[in-house]
Amino acid sequence: MLTLTCPCCGVTAEETEFSPGGEAHLKRFGPGSSDQEYEAYMFNRKNPRGVHFERWRHAYGCGKWFLAARCTMTLEVFGTYAAQTLEPPAEIVAKIKDRHPGWEGYS
Numbered sequence: 001m002l003t004l005t006c007p008c009c010g011v012t013a014e015e016t017e018f019s020p021g022g023e024a025h026l027k028r029f030g031p032g033s034s035d036q037e038y039e040a041y042m043f044n045r046k047n048p049r050g051v052h053f054e055r056w057r058h059a060y061g062c063g064k065w066f067l068a069a070r071c072t073m074t075l076e077v078f079g080t081y082a083a084q085t086l087e088p089p090a091e092i093v094a095k096i097k098d099r100h101p102g103w104e105g106y107s
Contacts, residue, residue: 001075002075002077004068004080005080006018006080008062009058009061018056018057018060019056021054023046023054023055024067025087029041049073050072050073050100050103051070053088056080066082067083067088071100078099079092
């Protein structure tokens, strides 16, 4: 089971207190985009084996959205951070690289 810490209110709890929201750091396409760009945004998602960045909502707590970096194979959580962050914080990236030397980086 995953244990996550909400960066908004500081509560650490099991994943059942949170709601998953899919892949993080997506480039959103809206009016004026091509059909292919909009289709890719709506339907194409990564499903990696290994490090993944996701959106979560503290459903049974403060109700706020945040982002988390975790490993889909081991369920190890590298860290959580504010939803308004455009890319993973350097300390989380460093932790991932320490534990997964072959990781090719955030993309």
